[in-house]
Amino acid sequence: xxxxxxxxxxxxxxxxxxxxxxxRQTMCIAAMYPFSNYFKGSGxxxxxxxxxxxxxxxxxxxxxxxxxxxxxxxxIYINYGQGDLDFFVNCLxxxxxxxxxxxxxxxxxxxxxxxxxxxxxxxxDKYEPRSAVGFSYVTMAExxxxxKLWIKTYVYCCYIGTIFxxxxxxxxxxxxxxxxxxxxxxxxxxxxxxxVFFLQAMGQIQVAASFASSSGLHMVLCVLISGxxxxxxCSLKNVLATTYVLMGANMAELRTLQVEQSVSDAEPSQYAYxxxxxxxxxxxxxxxxxxxxxxxxxKAFRHSFVRCVQHHRYIVSALKQMERFxxxxxxxxIGEVTFLMCLVAFVSTKSTSANSFMRMVSLGQYxxxxxxxxxxxxxxxxxxxxxxxxxxxxxxxSPWQRHLKDVRSDFLFFTLNSRRQFQLxxxxxxxxxxxxxxxTITTAxxxxxxxxxxxxxx
Numbered sequence: 122x123x124x125x126x127x128x129x130x131x132x133x134x135x136x137x138x139x140x141x142x143x144x145r146q147t148m149c150i151a152a153m154y155p156f157s158n159y160f161k162g163s164g165x166x167x168x169x170x171x172x173x174x175x176x177x178x179x180x181x182x183x184x185x186x187x188x189x190x191x192x193x194x195x196x197i198y199i200n201y202g203q204g205d206l207d208f209f210v211n212c213l214x215x216x217x218x219x220x221x222x223x224x225x226x227x228x229x230x231x232x233x234x235x236x237x238x239x240x241x242x243x244x245x246d247k248y249e250p251r252s253a254v255g256f257s258y259v260t261m262a263e264x265x266x267x268x269k270l271w272i273k274t275y276v277y278c279c280y281i282g283t284i285f286x287x288x289x290x291x292x293x294x295x296x297x298x299x300x301x302x303x304x305x306x307x308x309x310x311x312x313x314x315x316x317v318f319f320l321q322a323m324g325q326i327q328v329a330a331s332f333a334s335s336s337g338l339h340m341v342l343c344v345l346i347s348g349x350x351x352x353x354x355c356s357l358k359n360v361l362a363t364t365y366v367l368m369g370a371n372m373a374e375l376r377t378l379q380v381e382q383s384v385s386d387a388e389p390s391q392y393a394y395x396x397x398x399x400x401x402x403x404x405x406x407x408x409x410x411x412x413x414x415x416x417x418x419x420k421a422f423r424h425s426f427v428r429c430v431q432h433h434r435y436i437v438s439a440l441k442q443m444e445r446f447x448x449x450x451x452x453x454x455i456g457e458v459t460f461l462m463c464l465v466a467f468v469s470t471k472s473t474s475a476n477s478f479m480r481m482v483s484l485g486q487y488x489x490x491x492x493x494x495x496x497x498x499x500x501x502x503x504x505x506x507x508x509x510x511x512x513x514x515x516x517x518x519s520p521w522q523r524h525l526k527d528v529r530s531d532f533l534f535f536t537l538n539s540r541r542q543f544q545l546x547x548x549x550x551x552x553x554x555x556x557x558x559x560x561t562i563t564t565a566x567x568x569x570x571x572x573x574x575x576x577x578x579x
Contacts, residue, residue: 137245140265140268141241141338143276144337145241147276147330147334147337148229148330148338150330151331153225153330153331154334155175156174182323186219186223186328187223190219190223193216196212196303197212199303200303208301210464210468210572214487215300217460218328221332224453225334228450229334236445240442240446243438243439244342244346248345248349249349250352251352252352252356252359253356253428254366255356255366255400256378256400257358257386257397257399257400258355258359258398259351259354259392259398260395261348261395264344264393264395265348267394268344271344275337275493276337279329279330279333282489283329284322284329286325287321290318296309296314299318299321300324300325336497336498340498340501343501343504343505344501346439346443346505346508347394347501348394349432349435350505351394353429353433354392354511354515355395355515356432357512358382358518358519359382359519360422360425360429360519361378361521362382364422364424367421368416368417369416375405376402378520381523382518388518391515393507418527419527422527422531430535440509440543440545444545444546448545448546449548451498451546451553452548455557458495458561458565459564459568462495462562462566463566465484465488467576469484469488470573492562495561495562498553499555500558502544503553505545506544506552509543509544510540512535512536513539516535517532517536
């Protein structure tokens with residue numbers, strides 16, 4: 122039966138597109154993804170030059186991040202035991218941030234680049250742009266729009282939050298640096314100060330890009346996979362309508378089936394992101410006339426239902442790849458976020474110098490960004506978990522009772538298998554969800570209370 126191609130040609134074209142354009146560019150800025158991937162298939166000389174420049178850019182970024190992290194470690198060692206807990210904690214914050222930045226660059230670019238490429242390529246090549254032909258349909262357009270909105274908002278917030286530190290020395294005009302750390306030479310000398318300031322500025326940009334890339338890609342993947350669940354839910358809901366189209370049903374049969382299915386249209390929140398559109402019956406008849414119909418319900422149903430099963434397997438496979446890639450990261454990330462929230466909150470409460478207002482604004486931005494990052498990690502993972510439980514619900518929205526004898530075994534088999542929900546984890550130890558978000562905040566402020574008591578005792 123030559124209907125699979127026809128099913129994918131609704132009234133709009135819904136051309137396949139690269140779903141990761143913006144986040145991929147952000148990863149390139151962070152040296153976590155090679156620029157040379159944009160020049161595949163170009164001439165040998167151009168490809169060689171781009172790869173060479175790509176390696177130089179990566180090495181320069183490693184130098185910037187590693188030398189700043191090393192300077193802060195030296196600063197902590199030199200000032201350890203001198204009683205200035207505020208300065209000590211501030212240095213510890215920057216050390217954690219830059220060590221995490223280095224770790225993300227190595228993890229994405231050197232440790233697991235193959236798995237990262239497989240995830241991006243698999244989703245780009247195999248995602249369903251829209252649901253199967255039926256009385257209604259949804260597309261990936263809304264999920265794609267929301268993913269772009271979230272990632273751009275998050276990336277811009279990261280840049281604003283970290284680059285804000287660069288404005289402080291310019292405002293005060295006191296030859297200070299954005300990051301207060303020890304240097305083995307006098308950095309206030311002409312030219313030397315400008316070079317050091319430039320390196321710290323690059324370091325802050327790299328911090329913003331690295332944090333935005335690691336957590337932002339996770340967020341984009343969760344939104345897009347939730348969009349694929351929406352497409353699957355609509356295909357399952359319309360599985361009998363698709364079957365009737367493949368059978369070559371007439372207008373009267375389609376109208377009768379539509380009346381029975383319309384009962385489920387009143388149910389709210391059927392989709393996480395997608396907007397459901399209705400397909401006019403004359404258009405369905407047009408699809409019917411373009412297909413080679415056999416009139417065999419069982420054969421047509423198997424064709425439409427197998428396509429849904431394959432789509433569900435693809436989604437689960439993408440989630441398993443995502444879990445393999447991100448689970449080790451988030452295991453460390455939960456601890457890092459806990460300590461960062463605690464330390465940033467502590468330093469914010471200790472800012473009593475004359476220039477404390479601007480400094481508290483900067484620290485407040487850091488704290489909000491840390492909370493924002495933890496929220497998007499946990500919240501969007503929770504959305505995926507909720508969607509993974511709803512496949513059975515979507516299937517039973519179809520007028521199954523009309524052909525109970527023919528579809529019963531397939532429906533029950535799919536329902537039983539789809540009950541195995543998928544939950545993203547941090548190191549296979551704790552689930553990522555809204556409860557984890559609340560628990561991490563509680564733990565962080567418990568540590569803050571302990572740190573304040575230590576400070577009060579001197």
